[in-house]
Amino acid sequence: MPYTVDFGTVSTTGLESSPVADALAGLRANEARYFKNKYDHVFTVEPAEDAAATVDWVHRILEEERGIVVSSRALEATGFEVEGIRMAYVFYESGLSINVMYTLEDSGKRAVGFKLSDGMEVPAELAAFKFARQKSKLAGTIRGSYFVVKNEY
Structure with a gap:
């Protein structure tokens, strides 16, 4: 059943099994706020x-x-399209969030982004990446990294 993420009242609904559920919920709410403010898109997950x-x-x-x-179990995901960009998010039990931004136009930007919830360690499979820090009122300190997608999907 789809769940509409409310960034006004952060909830751990669907993320309860994560050891960093509160931080992951804040991270998810942070994404919901971004898409509402930038694209007027309501962020729902399932x-x-x-x-x-x-x-x-x-x-x-x-x-x-x-x-x-x-290596972590996927808890929730969402996929949608805004302004010619296919977006996908997967939220993992470890506190990891992975998103794919895939512009549908051939010459557009395409990338995979990683965000680590406050309190989680860098997963071994992402050890080669350097993570930048950003502060969020909803999620505390978010560490993020990305890579550019080269092929077509």
């Missing part, structure tokens, strides 16, 4: 098993582009 096509698409890009296999 259990990962109900969004298998989105999770599989993200995992395929990770594997084919960089040989990355995420």
Whole structure:
């Protein structure tokens, strides 16, 4: 069942099994606020098993582009399109959030972004990446990194 993320009242709904559930909920709310403010898009998520096509698409890009296999269990995911950009988000039990920004126009930007919730360690599969820090009122300190997608998906 889809869940509309409320960035006014941060909730751990769907993320309770994460050891950093509060921080992950803040991270999810931070994304919801961004999409509402920038695109007037309501950010909804659903259990990962109900969004298998989105999770599989993200995992395929990770594997084919960089040989990355995420060891944590996917809890929730969402996929949507705004202004010609296909977006996908997967939120993991470890506190990791992975997003794919895939511009549908051939010459557009395409990238995979990683965000680590406050309090989680860098997963071994992402040890090669350097993470920049940003402060968020909703999520505390977010560490983020990304890579550019080279192929077509």
